[in-house]
Amino acid sequence: MKRIPIFVAMIAAGVTLGASPLASADNQQPQQAQPAPAGEAADMMSLSMCGEREQVLSALKQQFSEDPMAVGQVDDQAVMEILVSDTGTWTILATGTDGVSCILSAGEGFQSNMLVRGVDI
Structure with a gap:
């Protein structure tokens, strides 16, 4: 199962960051969607x-x-x-106080480098 960064999936869906509160308020020019390969975006597009x-x-x-x-x-x-x-697949999720969660990014190849207090530090 192929995972791709969520921004590629958003572009494939025609979503632009101009509608995001994270986007610059003075940069309201419409962005042109760039199609991603259909197979790569399929898994994330289903969510x-x-x-x-x-x-x-x-x-x-x-x-x-x-x-x-x-x-x-x-x-x-x-x-x-x-x-x-x-x-090794991973997703970064943000949740507001209203209980609504949004997927910010996703990918493959997650590796934990957690340190154990008293052993590693």
């Missing part, structure tokens, strides 16, 4: 980019066997999670 957290987690578990591995608080409005599978 919605945003949804209720439990539904997004369930879809990632079902399609990629991914489970939450790490979580960090972004600010008082959102948390960021990294989900990984035993095969």
